[in-house]
Structure formats: C-alpha cells, structure tokens
Amino acid sequence: QMVRANGFELPGEYYYDRKEHLWADVKGERVRVGLDMLAQKSAGGVKHIRFKPVGTAVAKKRVFGSVEAGKYVGPLRAPVGGTILEVNQKALENPEIVNEDPYGEGWFVVLNPSDLQGDLADLVHGDDEVLAWLEREIADYREKGLLREEEED
Numbered sequence: 001q002m003v004r005a006n007g008f009e010l011p012g013e014y015y016y017d018r019k020e021h022l023w024a025d026v027k028g029e030r031v032r033v034g035l036d037m038l039a040q041k042s043a044g045g046v047k048h049i050r051f052k053p054v055g056t057a058v059a060k061k062r063v064f065g066s067v068e069a070g071k072y073v074g075p076l077r078a079p080v081g082g083t084i085l086e087v088n089q090k091a092l093e094n095p096e097i098v099n100e101d102p103y104g105e106g107w108f109v110v111l112n113p114s115d116l117q118g119d120l121a122d123l124v125h126g127d128d129e130v131l132a133w134l135e136r137e138i139a140d141y142r143e144k145g146l147l148r149e150e151e152e153d
Helices: 037-043 089-093 116-120 127-143
Strands: 002-005 008-011 022-027 030-035 046-051 063-069 073-077 082-087 109-113
Touching (some): 008 037, 030 037, 046 089
Antiparallel strands (some): 002 008, 030 109, 046 063, 063 073, 082 109
16 A cells, blocks of 8 residues: 655555655564655665675664765665665666665665564554655655655656
C-alpha cells in the first residue's frame, strides 16, 4: 500500500527515520534498508555509494555507508541497529537504480537487527502516520529550498 503526497510515494508498511529519510522493511530477522523518494529527489541523482562490509555491526543512528549525489554527499545512518548481512552489489555497480527503484532494486543493505522492537519505537510507520509526516517534510523541504516545485510530475 503506497502512501502518496505531492507526487511522492512511500510504502506505508515500511518504517522511516524522521530525519535521515531511510526506510526499514522488516521481514522477521531481516531488515532491508534504503533511501526514501523524498530524500533521493532532493539529493539529486545518486552517483556513488559505499557500504561497510558484510559482518560489520552497526548501532542505530551510526554510519553504515555513504552516498554521493548531485546535491548531497554524506553518511548513511542505520534506522535500526544490527549486523550487515548483505550489501546491494547491484546498487554499488549502478547507483542510479537508487533513484529509479528506491523501494525495490535500489535498496542498500540487509541487517540482522540487534534490538528491533526498541529501535522501531521512534520510527514513522503506518499509512496515516507516514502521510502526516511526509506532508510536513515536503513543506519543510520546500521552505528550505531543498525541493523545486517543478519536480512534482
């Protein structure tokens, strides 16, 4: 189920870090992590990604990699803590799939969570909550000049 606002789409069943705009898709003991549509639209085209190696333990809010995009260069911070089980080789080789398919092929890493319930507590989740947050964030990004109006197609 997609939540939609102003041309942006976010899956309602994912969990979102309010600040970093990274999503977490929880499937049992595996949490897939990626960048949401709002973040990657404002960052511009993703040009280069780096991830820490498989087996690395990463605490929540700690850096598991970095991204270089048209208008943003910086760290990627884990929405939940855990050990890196997989990194997306395809995204490393073709970073543009992060923009083309942010919730599918363009994921970043899969984590084996260390304190899942505790870590999920402050993330945004569920259609209504995600929609309210998304609308506020879009307004905020626009105010800060991080989004251009014409990117609304």
